[in-house]
Amino acid sequence: MIKKLISFSFLTTTLLLGSFFLGDTSKTRAIEEAEAQVFCGFNEKLAELIKVQTDKEADSLQKIKNELVVRKELLNLIIDCSVKEAELLKTKLESVKIDDKEVAEVKEKTLSEIDRAIDYYEDQTLGIKDLGLQGSKLLAKKILDWRSSNYSVLVGQTVNIITWNNAEDFLSVADQRFLDVSLGVSGIKEESEEVSKVLDEAKESLENARILIASSKKSILEFAPNADTIEDVKKALEELASAYKSFFEMGQVIKDETLKKIE
Amino acid sequence: MELEKILKEFKNIEPRAEFSKISRATILATTRTPKKTWAQILWPSLRFSSGALITGFLIVIIVGAFSTGINSRVPLASLDPITLKAEAEAIDIQIQLTALGYDNPLQVINDTSTPSGVSIKKVAKIIPTEIKTEEGKETTVIETEPVITIEEALEVLVK
Numbered sequence: 001m002i003k004k005l006i007s008f009s010f011l012t013t014t015l016l017l018g019s020f021f022l023g024d025t026s027k028t029r030a031i032e033e034a035e036a037q038v039f040c041g042f043n044e045k046l047a048e049l050i051k052v053q054t055d056k057e058a059d060s061l062q063k064i065k066n067e068l069v070v071r072k073e074l075l076n077l078i079i080d081c082s083v084k085e086a087e088l089l090k091t092k093l094e095s096v097k098i099d100d101k102e103v104a105e106v107k108e109k110t111l112s113e114i115d116r117a118i119d120y121y122e123d124q125t126l127g128i129k130d131l132g133l134q135g136s137k138l139l140a141k142k143i144l145d146w147r148s149s150n151y152s153v154l155v156g157q158t159v160n161i162i163t164w165n166n167a168e169d170f171l172s173v174a175d176q177r178f179l180d181v182s183l184g185v186s187g188i189k190e191e192s193e194e195v196s197k198v199l200d201e202a203k204e205s206l207e208n209a210r211i212l213i214a215s216s217k218k219s220i221l222e223f224a225p226n227a228d229t230i231e232d233v234k235k236a237l238e239e240l241a242s243a244y245k246s247f248f249e250m251g252q253v254i255k256d257e258t259l260k261k262i263e
Numbered sequence: 264m265e266l267e268k269i270l271k272e273f274k275n276i277e278p279r280a281e282f283s284k285i286s287r288a289t290i291l292a293t294t295r296t297p298k299k300t301w302a303q304i305l306w307p308s309l310r311f312s313s314g315a316l317i318t319g320f321l322i323v324i325i326v327g328a329f330s331t332g333i334n335s336r337v338p339l340a341s342l343d344p345i346t347l348k349a350e351a352e353a354i355d356i357q358i359q360l361t362a363l364g365y366d367n368p369l370q371v372i373n374d375t376s377t378p379s380g381v382s383i384k385k386v387a388k389i390i391p392t393e394i395k396t397e398e399g400k401e402t403t404v405i406e407t408e409p410v411i412t413i414e415e416a417l418e419v420l421v422k
Binding site (some may be wrong): 040042043046054071074075077078081082085111135137140141143149152155156159163166167170173174177180181183184225230232234237238240241243244245247248250251256 | 340341342344347350351353354355357360362365381391410411413414415416417418419420421422
């Protein structure tokens with residue numbers, strides 16, 4: 001817990017310092033970010049497709065031949081890009097350290113499914129060279145449908161696992177913060193109703209966050225990502241934000257109480 | 264010989280009976296000092312040392328209690344606003360990212376884990392271009408070009 005708190009403080013300090021020093025170099029950073037993107041170059045190839053489809057100089061047979069060539073190139077490009085996308089998803093998920101044993105098992109299962117998705121994409125490239133115009137349209141539809149029904153589930157599951165794990169980490173830090181604050185105010189809790197009230201509010205927010213995180217974990221274990229899962233994670237984070245609001249309020253209450261005693 | 268005679272006569276000197284009586288009564292009325300044991304000899308210094316020790320211990324306790332009292336009344340370390348703000352802001356950023364949900368899942372994944380990592384999110388491609396301003400100075404203008412997603416490219420191919 002202490003380690004987490006230290007690493008969390010270190011991370012936030014590094015981020016704050018980093019953002020301070022990078023503040024004036026937003027242009028450079030934007031360019032660096034752009035270079036780091038995996039651009040698939042669809043724009044150029046789609047422009048080429050429109051060009052061959054509307055070529056007035058070529059006869060209809062030549063137009064079909066030209067269009068088929070560009071379509072096949074585009075299909076190969078889409079599949080290459082899809083593989084890169086899946087590999088990126090896998091890398092991101094692999095880099096997440098999960099302490100919860102059950103969720104860690106789901107993470108491994110998701111990684112295996114992403115590997116299967118990469119295999120699926122690579123299988124689709126095998127028949128491209130033999131496709132006709134209609135076949136290229138059907139393959140595009142097949143991949144589109146497969147992505148919608150299968151790949152999107154993997155993306156959703158990865159989003160859920162990563163965001164859930166983050167919320168879990170934030171909850172641990174907030175729990176530790178609550179313990180420290182509770183210990184700190186133990187001497188005056190009995191004397192001050194206000195301190196007691198604010199502490200109870202923080203406790204309630206943390207409990208609500210815990211319930212919501214547990215609820216989203218359930219749907220992660222069921223491998224059924226849906227909008228409710230990430231919504232629960234979001235609500236849990238909002239509850240944690242509410243707990244921090246109480247911590248800030250506590251600081252003010254104690255300051256007021258101390259001033260009253262001095263007077 | 265005269266001196267010897269005188270000295271011998273001294274042996275016969277006796278106090279007056281009344282003086283003897285008073286002296287005996289005075290001596291008998293005086294309390295006898297009992298013989299001191301080792302414990303009785305050491306006790307005064309022992310008593311002083313233990314007194315000093317107890318006083319020191321009490322001082323430590325009082326000062327300690329006073330310090331704890333201050334800490335419990337002003338738990339500044341756990342309520343340090345800078346640390347609290349940093350933690351609360353990190354949560355706020357995460358809320359905003361999570362709010363994107365499945366609309367832009369790759370951005371959520373990318374920004375959540377490593378803020379400067381690679382991504383295939385739907386963003387505008389940034390093209391830095393050198394242009395000359397009216398004053399003749401060169402400056403960099405960032406133009407954007409919309410990026411087509413895998414789904415959008417596939418939809419074009421389906422038609």
